[in-house]
Amino acid sequence: MLVKTYCSAVFGISATSITVEVNVTTGVQYFIVGLPDSAVKESIQRIESAIVSIGFHMPRQKIVVNLAPADIKKEGSVYDLAIAIGIMAASNQIPTVQLHEYIILGELALDGKLHTVKGVLPIAMQAKQDGFKRIILPIENTEEAAIVEGLEVYGASTLEEAVKFLIGSHEIEQTVINVQKKFEFKLNGYDLDFADVKGQENIKRALEIAAPGGHNVILIGPPGAGKTMLAKRLPTILPPLTLDESLETTKIHSVSGHLPNSSSLMTIRPFRSPHHTISDVALVGGGNTPQPGEISLAHNGVLFLDELPEFKRSVLEVMRQPLESRSITISRARFSVDYPASFMLIAAMNPCPCGFFNHPFRNCVCGSFAVQKYISKISGPLLDRIDIHIEVTPVEFGELTEERASERSEEIRERVIKARKIQERRFKQFPLIHSNAQMRAKNIQEICQLQEEGKLLLKRAMEKLNLSARAYDRILKVARTIADLEGSLDIKNEHLAEAIHFRNLDREDWTG
Template sequence: MLAKTFGCAVFGVSANLITIETHVGQGSKCYLVGLPDSTIKESIQRVESALKNNGFFFPRRKVIVNLAPADIRKEGSAYDLPIALSILEASEQVELKGLDHFAIMGELALDGTIRPIKGALPIAVEAQNRGIKKLILPKENALEAAIVDGLEVYGLSHLRETIQFIRGKLAIEPLQVDIPSLFNQSHEEFEVDFSQVQGQENVKRAFEIAAAGGHNLIMIGPPGAGKTMLAKRLPTILPPFSLAEALEVTKIHSVAGKLMGKHALLTHRPFRSPHHTISNAALVGGGSFPQPGEISLAHHGVLFLDELPEFNRNALEVMRQPLEDRKVHISRAKWSLEFPANFMLVASMNPCPCGYYNHPSKDCVCGPGQVQRYLNRISGPLLDRIDMHIEIVPVPFDKMQAKHSSETSEQLRSRVLKARKIQQERFIPFPKIHSNAMMSSTQVNTFCNLDGASQQLLSIAMNKLQLSARAFDKIRKVARTIADLAGEEEIQATHIAEAIAYRNLDRENWAG
């Protein structure tokens, strides 16, 4: 007898519909075909044990399980549940009417418990796009899949429960998620706030500009100056997610297995802070089973690289193209895919190995040339792609003890939102551009016109600092954001001067 159901193969941040066909006939062997990997081949042992432990048996006849289309590589353990159900139907142990109306995915434990899987959201999106109305998933994954409209999602926890449900002997209601209510309730709740930061007003101003224009930023300062503390508060002043952005980011985290029943929808912009020992593949994505890297997990959010010179130089260099293209292409001999990577890079570093170069009260003990060698761990092309360089000095004790209140994240965010609204109206003809930092050179020339005084000031800076053409565009983009925050239609010389001031590492002999 032949039985059929459906599943999905996750590849990148999308999925392909897979038909699971099972035929039981004369013979004595089991064949699993359709380009399964070793994990799927091992599913026969898991399925056999799960069936026996729940009062069923694995057929001692010829069993052919086909995963179609046969030219797509299938990977992972999520096919256990649909294979087990199709075998029960094909061997006529249980009558499962309407099995081919479902998309089903889940890993089986030996006792029949259904374990969670990765990529539930793209699986749900693909099932809905292909006209399938019912989706069975592990209970831990059902919440994230339920945000897809027009799809009945059932979260189940055991093989026997699934059989009873498909047979109509167990009534289970599809999971419902009120997306607008969930989205509106929690997208402005944060555990940290800029009001908790005493002093560092110039750095807060730089963070406000970076948030308003989506600019990359690097902080240079001694240990304990507050670099990490400030970076962690940047998401609190970024514009809240749109629903489309939230769905896009949730899909990436679903593929990476970062949700697992915790959230139906990510409502805060992600903040990723990988350790400096991270590998190239972990940072940008890839691997034998392609997974999104940290730059994709930070999509529409912040990627914070603490102690930037301590990162492997090769790992940093692979970020250069994604910083420009805002996506990463991963190609291998047999496959090619694309992960989104539209993130804000925020980095921090000490000015020297001991950490106290240019410190107002402590002496640097580094030898001659040691400071420059330390800075040279970061390549010029990478620094050139960072819009703003900020030098941070420690906050004096009297300021740390001051009782006056600092501006809150809500106050800063209100100004950021006004500037972003100006940019939104400016870029209506360009639907793929959402902030000043995303402008191309052509758009910079269109929207960042300079008057005579501004051109002269920028010309002097270019010649004195020997800046590149990319830095020339970066300064104009930052100046455009400063003008937006001030509500000015034209860029003025004061805006250019402030933008130039955020190029600390371009200053001649900055490191002695």
């Protein structure tokens, strides 16, 4: 008897509905076809044990399972539950009524328990798009699937519970959540605050400029100056995620298996801080079974690279293209996968091997050649893609002990949100541009026009600092953001001068 159930496969951050065709006929042996990987082939052993453990029997006949479309590779254990129910229905142990209305997914344990699976949100979104009315999945994944409105979500903890629900002898309560309420409730779940940072007002100013414009930043300073402390607090002043951004970010974390068990929806901007021993594949994504890398996990959030010169040069260079295109394409012989990678890069580094070059109180023992060699570990093309270079100096004792309260993140965030709203109105007709940092050359010419005095100021800076054309564009973008923070329609000379000031590493005399 031939029976069809339905599951789903995830590719990149999108899903494709899979038809699980099960045919039980005269003969012996089990076959799974349709480009299954090892995990799918091994599922027949888990399925047999799970079926027997709940009091049903595994047919001692020829069983052919086809996963269609057959030209798409099937990976993982997500198909276990759909195959098990298909086998039981094809052997006349359970009725086949209404199976065509369900997407069924879940990994089976040998005793019939259901384990969680990855990529539930894109699966649920695709199920609704393909016209399915209901979805059965492990109970731990129900809230994630219930984010999709218009799809009935039922969570089961065991194979037996799922089977009894399908045959009508057991009721499972439908999982329903108020997405908007859940989204708004967790919108500001930060434990850190800029009020914790003593001094460093110029660095706070630089980060306040970076936040609305989405600009990349590099912080250069000695150990203990507060670079990491400041970087970790950057998400607290970024504009809140929109619901669309939240769903897109959740999809990436769901597919990669990084979505916290306690959360079905990402409501705060991600902050990723990989160690400097990371490989290039782990950073940008890929592998034999392509998975999102750190740059995609930081999508709509912040990627923090501490001790930047300690990263392998090959790792840093693979970021150059994603920093421009804000996406990464992982190509294989038979297919390619696109992952979004629109993130703010915050990098931190010491100014020299000993860490005390330009320190106001301690002497550097490296020498100018060692300093230059250390700085040169960061390539020019990569530095060109970083809009703001800022030197971090140690905080003096008087500032550390000062009782005057620092400005809270909430206050800074209000100014950032106002500036971002100006940009939203400006780029309303450009769906792929959301902030000043994403402007293309044509947008810069139209939006960042300068007066004659401003052009002369920028010309002198370009000649003195020997800036590239890309650095020229970066200065204009940063100046535009500074003007937005002040609510100014035009880029004034003071805006331009401050933007030029944030190109520390371009100064000829910086390394002595």
